[in-house]
Amino acid sequence: MTTTNxxxxxxxxxxxxxxxDELEASGQYKHLQMIESPMGPSIDIRxxxxxxxxxxxxxxxxxxxxxVVEAGIEGLRKWxxxxxxxxxxxxxxxxxxxxxxxxxxxxxxxxxxxxxxxWTATEALFPTVCDPGDVIVSDELNHACIxxxxxxxxxxxxxxxxxxxxxxxxxxxxEVLAQARQTAGTNGVIWLVTDGVFSMExxxxxxxxxRKLCDEFGAMLVVDDSHGTGVMGETGxxxxxxxxxxxxxxxxxxxxxxxxxxxxAGGYLAGTRSAMxxxxxxxxxxxxxxxxxxxxxxxxxxxxxxxxxxxERVAKLRSNTEKAREGIRKSGFEVLESPTxxxxxxVHDTAKAIAMSKRLLELGSFAIGFGFPVVPEGEARIRVxxxxxxxxxxxxxLCRNLVTLKSEY
Ligand SMILES: Cc1ncc(COP(=O)(O)O)c(C=O)c1O
Numbered sequence: 001m002t003t004t005n006x007x008x009x010x011x012x013x014x015x016x017x018x019x020x021d022e023l024e025a026s027g028q029y030k031h032l033q034m035i036e037s038p039m040g041p042s043i044d045i046r047x048x049x050x051x052x053x054x055x056x057x058x059x060x061x062x063x064x065x066x067x068v069v070e071a072g073i074e075g076l077r078k079w080x081x082x083x084x085x086x087x088x089x090x091x092x093x094x095x096x097x098x099x100x101x102x103x104x105x106x107x108x109x110x111x112x113x114x115x116x117x118x119w120t121a122t123e124a125l126f127p128t129v130c131d132p133g134d135v136i137v138s139d140e141l142n143h144a145c146i147x148x149x150x151x152x153x154x155x156x157x158x159x160x161x162x163x164x165x166x167x168x169x170x171x172x173x174x175e176v177l178a179q180a181r182q183t184a185g186t187n188g189v190i191w192l193v194t195d196g197v198f199s200m201e202x203x204x205x206x207x208x209x210x211r212k213l214c215d216e217f218g219a220m221l222v223v224d225d226s227h228g229t230g231v232m233g234e235t236g237x238x239x240x241x242x243x244x245x246x247x248x249x250x251x252x253x254x255x256x257x258x259x260x261x262x263x264x265a266g267g268y269l270a271g272t273r274s275a276m277x278x279x280x281x282x283x284x285x286x287x288x289x290x291x292x293x294x295x296x297x298x299x300x301x302x303x304x305x306x307x308x309x310x311x312e313r314v315a316k317l318r319s320n321t322e323k324a325r326e327g328i329r330k331s332g333f334e335v336l337e338s339p340t341x342x343x344x345x346x347v348h349d350t351a352k353a354i355a356m357s358k359r360l361l362e363l364g365s366f367a368i369g370f371g372f373p374v375v376p377e378g379e380a381r382i383r384v385x386x387x388x389x390x391x392x393x394x395x396x397x398l399c400r401n402l403v404t405l406k407s408e409y
Contacts, residue, residue, distance in 0.1 A: 033048070033366075034047075038063070038064035040063070041053060052365050054384045055366055057227065057258070058259070058387050059231050060236070060260045060314070062260065065306065067302050071301065072264070072298055074298060075095055075295040078294070081293065099297045100112045103268050107238065108248070109272070111272065111273040114292050115267045116266060116289070116290070118267030122145040124286060125269055126149045127156055131188075131189070132158060133159055135180040135184050136150050136193060137162075137163050138194075139198075142194065142198075150162045163180055189219075191219065192213070193222040193224070194222075196223050196224065196239030199226075200370065202341075202342030202383075204239055211245065221250055223250045224255065225239050227259065227341075230261055231317060231341055232339070232340065233314075234314070238253075254267065254270075255267065255270070257303075260307070261304055264296040266300055317341055320387070324395050327395060331405075332403075342383060343383070346379060346380075347380055348379065348380055350371025351371070356369060360401055360405055365398045367382050368383055
């Protein structure tokens with residue numbers, strides 16, 4: 001008897017249609033906005049018009065800075081598209097060498113190594129540095145790239161363990177570390193990983209508290225400072241600077257070039273020279289995937305140069321953020337308090353958050369509504385992100401629009 005197999009294309013087509021219909025029916029389908037201008041404090045959205053942008057991570061206004069743009073063009077002229085190969089086979093352009101030196105000297109580490117994204121950097125890190133017997137300990141609200149890197153590590157390296165502590169709960173973290181130490185014994189390494197700034201809450205990882213716990217349990221501290229670099233601390237070095245910590249107190253930094261530092265793309269690891277050497281020798285994304293395009297590397301290097309040269313941008317971001325937070329409070333909305341440029345306005349209900357962000361867009365301020373499952377049920381929010389590029393007029397318009405919104409909801 002012969003059986004007829006259903007066609008893969010039919011099965012996949014059906015599966016896809018079911019998912020897309022479900023997403024549309026539950027209001028979770030993501031409709032991408034088409035932007036017809038460069039990223040800036042105001043942008044042109046197809047079918048909407050010019051609106052003030054409060055949902056980009058363009059914290060320092062460098063995404064369309066003339067020097068950053070020019071450096072990218074010059075990078076393309078000088079080095080072309082890329083090596084058309086991975087770095088260990090064909091070599092490294094001096095654009096990457098220079099960028100990595102700039103990242104390490106900006107952060108205060110011995111060395112740095114770049115990737116096409118922070119996502120890739122994080123997935124390069126843990127499977128490479130962890131050995132069987134090690135334990136990765138993670139805050140429950142860490143970014144998805146950390147969660148996936150942990151899943152990848154434990155799947156491909158048998159004997160690596162993971163454990164999660166309640167968000168920023170130092171007592172629970174201590175309990176989890178004590179358990180991790182038992183699991184790791186005397187030969188296993190514990191890797192404690194936290195976001196520097198948590199992207200949905202806008203709050204800070206308690207780096208001094210975590211460092212203390214790491215010292216007590218002999219653990220390594222890894223900080224993803226994607227939303228902290230260029231933003232936190234007097235000179236924008238990051239969350240460790242905000243807390244008054246020496247960079248040597250963070251064992252490994254992970255970060256992105258796709259937010260404050262130029263906004264194009266790219267990520268990095270930074271730490272000791274030997275740790276970076278290990279990444280070069282062993283990390284699979286390093287060995288089997290191309291480098292960051294030179295044009296992006298050159299733009300990011302210029303962005304870092306500008307941040308170091310113009311700390312007043314960081315100060316402007318800080319004062320803009322204080323002004324925005326005050327205006328949001330005055331409009332009657334509840335904003336999660338923190339010193340970061342991420343201001344989540346809690347509206348609780350997912351459908352309401354989405355409807356309110358749509359209305360806010362009509363009024364001329366672009367800020368995205370996040371609901372379940374991105375944030376826990378009942379904690380839906382509109383996330384407002386502030387930039388040094390915003391002027392008083394943008395912030396005043398936002399606050400006026402929030403007053404209108406509050407009167408309608
Ligand atoms: C905390 C955090 N880490 C990592 C990333 C990923 O960065 P990239 O876009 O460079 O992969 C993001 C981006 O959303 C982030 O918020």
